[in-house]
Amino acid sequence: MRQKLLIVGGSYAASEIASHARECGYDEDIIIVSEELELPYQRPPLSKAYLKEHTQKVMPLKSAAFYSAKNIELELGTKVLGIERGANTALLSNGTHVTFDTLALAVGARAQRLLCTGADAKNVYYLRSIEDARLLSAASAGAEKVVVIGGGFIGLEVASALAQQLKQVTVVETQNRVLARVVSPEIAEFVSSAHVGHGVKLLTCRAVQSFVGENGVVRKVLLDGGTSLDADIVIFGIGSAPNMELAQQLGLHFENGIIVDSRSRTSRANVFAAGDCTRFFSPFNLNGIPVESVQNATDQARVAGSVIAGKDNVYETLPWFWSDQYDLKLQIAGLAVGATERIARPTVTSGISVFHFRNDACICVESVNGPREHIAARRLLARERITKQQLQDVDFDMPALLKLRALPTDGESVNRADEQKTKVSSD
């Protein structure tokens, strides 16, 4: 009898588990069940180009023809409601059951919601899916005064997109600066100036107390300390929370994400997980912090796909991330968690790079408008220990260091680098 791989979720991780399992020779049945109506699509543009251009166009990760050519069945617009432990059977929202041999959870995360008076009003928006983006895009077209709650990546990207359409945008952030959890103060400062330059009001150290309105529509946002902000629309960008319901039903080990090992295996046999719904430790993530990025969802899913296909593989890839706001290109190579020291330098293209060190080793490079610095940093950090001294010797010029090292052909992962080395020596 044929076996079946059931993949729950319909985004980067789901699509990549399926396609990579096939690439690695898995030829049992594969079915992807996704709550969303669209083929797996690109999420980052939702808070960027999509809002700016009101394009209403989704960009699929892969075409429908790709999935059918690879014999990957897609059940869209269908939610997995529950999984019967022991019976290996999933109950779908369309009333049918799917029995599987191997299960992969690629259920991702959802936008964090705020519970306070008036937060369920009609003109309060969240941004996670294309559906959310369509609603927000339509609403923002007619809005003048926009209040964004949360100065993280999504909040600031939305602020940037809307400020460029000459809306009056105010960002409310509880921390004492924007992007407090995710980038260094120097980068945050650089980004803040761009926002202020575009007329965005940034209110830090401020929290929302309540919403005032009528007929289920918010008109004013009240902050602690008594400030009142007029609002035509309110957008929340206060982080995300992993979708844990199925993991809970299955009794998987989870803690702010499904805990997986370097082979994307959960605490139960034949149950894998990848992407935003997971948490893991790796040489590049010693603290096991949640990593929510396209890079992570894709690369971790590939490992899951290959292990499912019976090909051993471990996930030890340098994390990287990007964000676009105005004409700023923010790119991060590595994770700065656990850094003991940092050094900021301007880039040749009027941007800034910040180098983070842990015990003398460079573990993360953040740059704004330094695409050259970013790619060079990614190639170097992925494969070897770069010391502060080495960087000082080249006056913190990462591309110069890259050229100096005259590395063998590149890869994004340590594994790949090693592989390349053995290739070179066996030639």
Added chain:
Amino acid sequence: MKVLVYDQDGKLVELNELSSQTLMEAIRDAGLNLTGQCGGCMSCGTCHVYIDHRWWTELEPASETEDAMLDVVEDRRENSRLSCQIKLTEELDGLTVTLALNSGFV
């Protein structure tokens, strides 16, 4: 329109009836080994291809950002481009490219 792609093993693959907007998407949709991780927003540098010299002058030149990234990708050559920055138009019917070794997941 069609595009001709030499993959990392030197095998020639013909892409026909393209509906994709960019070269990167067309290559990825065909299931070839091209990462294109950032989806075409010029952030990742993992969609590196070499353009057949006959086609080089037909393309819009690379932007400053693209050029900066190409400067540090592995094995840049004179005919290197990021495939996500190449919009497929009728004039490019028959475009011929080669995937760079580092453009695909290994």
